[in-house]
Amino acid sequence: MIRLLVIFCSLGLLVHANEVCYEEIGCFSNGSPFYDPPLRPISWLPESREEVGTKFLLNTRRNPSVPDMLLTSDITTITSSHFDPTRDTIVVCHGYTESGDVAWMQDMMTALLNNGDHNVIRIDWHPGAMAIYGKATANTRIVGAEVALMVNNIKTYYSITGATFHIVGHSLGSHVAGYAGERITDLGRITGLDPAGPYFEGTEPIVRLDPTDASFVDVLHTDANIILTSGAGIMQTVGHVDIYMNGGKQQPACDQSIIEHIGEEDGLVTGSVYYVVCNHLIAYDYFTESVTDGFPWLAYECDGGWDKFKNGECFDTTKVARAGFYGDELKPDEGRENVVYYIRTNDETPLGGYQYKVDVYFSDPRKAQKHKGDLYVTLIGINSITESIKLNDEAMEYEPDNKYSFIAFSSVYPGSLVGVQLRWEYDPDWYKWWDWDLFVNPEIYVNQIDVTDGQDGRMSTFCDSTSDAIEASKDIVNFVAGTSC
Structure with missing residues (x-):
């Protein structure tokens, strides 16, 4: 044609x-x-x-x-x-x-x-x-x-x-x-x-x-x-x-x-x-x-x-x-x-599902650095747990002391949320060999995640109770419900 x-x-x-x-x-x-x-x-x-x-x-x-x-x-x-x-x-x-x-x-x-x-x-x-x-x-x-x-x-x-x-x-x-x-x-x-x-x-x-x-x-x-x-x-x-x-x-x-x-x-x-x-x-x-x-x-x-x-x-x-x-x-x-x-829709049948706004707050301890990669969250509700949801379409850089917002999609409705799990994967530039994960062990710090339900507009806040660094492709951190972090 x-x-x-x-x-x-x-x-x-x-x-x-x-x-x-x-x-x-x-x-x-x-x-x-x-x-x-x-x-x-x-x-x-x-x-x-x-x-x-x-x-x-x-x-x-x-x-x-x-x-x-x-x-x-x-x-x-x-x-x-x-x-x-x-x-x-x-x-x-x-x-x-x-x-x-x-x-x-x-x-x-x-x-x-x-x-x-x-x-x-x-x-x-x-x-x-x-x-x-x-x-x-x-x-x-x-x-x-x-x-x-x-x-x-x-x-x-x-x-x-x-x-x-x-x-x-x-x-x-x-x-x-x-x-x-x-x-x-x-x-x-x-x-x-x-x-x-x-x-x-x-x-x-x-x-x-x-x-x-x-x-x-x-x-x-x-x-x-x-x-x-x-x-x-x-x-x-x-x-x-x-x-x-x-x-x-x-x-x-x-x-x-x-x-x-x-x-x-x-x-x-x-x-x-x-x-x-x-x-x-x-x-x-x-x-x-x-x-x-x-x-x-x-x-x-x-x-x-x-x-x-x-x-x-x-x-x-x-x-x-x-x-x-x-x-x-x-x-x-x-x-x-x-x-x-x-x-947003699903990447497989069924094509429909549920949408959430996810705000991720990167904290700024003295050791925090800017890193590029992909963020994943799992939403834990009173009814069920979602799949691991990739937040960003393409790898992006995350700077300390900044908030990043995304629209997340899940084919599972977990009900009222009680927790969130977060992990991330490092994505270095291919031409910067000194930044490859063979040679570095990158970490990020996230202290708060807000999730807004796309159906009723209800926002829930979740805090990292440990304040520990999150190591790429390794750590899965649990965030628990809180009023402020």
Whole structure:
């Protein structure tokens, strides 16, 4: 995909604005703003409705296994189906090169039905999604129009409002949702799962998903890198709320080797594909897990960037709500849009978990020196003990008489905390051979650790009762509850 886009950009081809029109869904032009070099160096016209081949597959709790096929051309396929107008409807749309029967859509449908008595409609536009990428982006306009036609037909027949509809789209499917929302005047919600970036980044709102497409638009960003660094997701804010998962660029669960991915995805081809575009694909795993796994999936509002969040500067439990399926809790006050949130997740399944702010106070005895390394804590609660949690993403220098703040993540909830264990590992610069741990035995001094629970905002203070030095890669020091240290 990336190679193709680079080739097209280098050709510098121009197009004359043309238009195609189809009964019921209207006309589509390839002129401005859909032709917008260098963002869109070639503007394709979409293929015909028949070539795109949009299908609608309905599952409910009354037909969880075998879907009903809904047709926009035949209202009886809707009226004779298992569709229940008294229930909310969740519409799910896939992206490039996929179909409505891919495993993640099946998994999401099952999770949604296990969660509640919903109408779940899967959109299958496989023929149009298999076209060359630029053509597929044009085909999303046809799919969006088809979705709007279906939803509006259902609304009219059953006299229900669009507020009962929630469209969930991954990658190109996110922009399908946006095009549908333009034609559904009262659509309740759109959730964009890492909306596609190439051919959409920086374009006019009418070309991509934007906050005007539904009453509430929430977006999970997972692969928001520029295309030259292989990012498949969009970087810019495009919703009322934009949640940058783990900063939005690199997901912890994607840091596995290709062999591990092949093993987990049950196959060479599937595992290899997931390895290459894991950061993009994992967006739908986040959403599916947020439906039923029981973790809070708390996201924190932060307008200062990922580094500011990692340093604990946005850990305000008054500006926190659940992300993913329950993301409507994040809906901002009227008039606000592009509100940025951040959240940490796990590096393996289950992906959800619990977040804490950890403040580590380095003391300043006469022997203390500045050292570089990694800090690890284990949280001890009345219910359980967490795993050993690495606090810093990259090795950093710690100076005496300073406080360092981190956001820690655990897949285990220990309950009310009664203690903390701390250890650290030395990380000398490779070119300073005289600092290698073969020749030195570095020590640090820490006298206090404060831990703030991300769910209720409760802060607990823990003190080092020994005041002894903490030797790298050796000592594990227990910190006990106290009021001051």
